[in-house]
Amino acid sequence: MDKLLLQQQVLERLADDLLQVEQAARTAHETATHEENIAENKYDTLGLEAAYLATGQARRAEAIRQAIAHWRQFRPRPYDASQGIQLGALVCLVDADDKQQHLFLGPDGGSMQLVSGAQLVQVISGASPLGSAMLGKCEGDEVSLEVAQIRQQFEVLRVD
Structure with missing residues (x-):
């Protein structure tokens, strides 16, 4: 198995995940700020719930960006039996x-x-x-x- 090919697949999958999460965050933000979702009473919480969702999606997007950065910097090395299993194995x-x-x-x-x-x-x-x-x-x-x-x-x- 080619470790560099696997690393590339991970980066592609993370990039796809990031696109989906960013789109979900935009949609939630638009829902939260849309004029039809302004609360009319204390029980009308759709806008507030969408704002919480948008915040969560933004945090998830940042976590994926960090994972992408880590995988881009990562250089899997050949297995060295004297060190045992390490990252990249x-x-x-x-x-x-x-x-x-x-x-x-x-x-x-x-x-x-x-x-x-x-x-x-x-x-x-x-x-x-x-x-x-x-x-x-x-x-x-x-x-x-x-x-x-x-x-x-x-x-x-x-x-x-």
């Missing part, structure tokens, strides 16, 4: 049921699935519970984390 984990999952450990804006060839690759950040549990691990190591009081265990099958 492509990791194949296997669980107790022999189910494999392919992960690309990135700087920010994770939780998206990409396709590389015929392979699904989940992008996660180093700050995520699984991402932080993998940092420093090597091929053959066990990764363990607890989610909702359920312990999950994986073996690091491959790292690129």
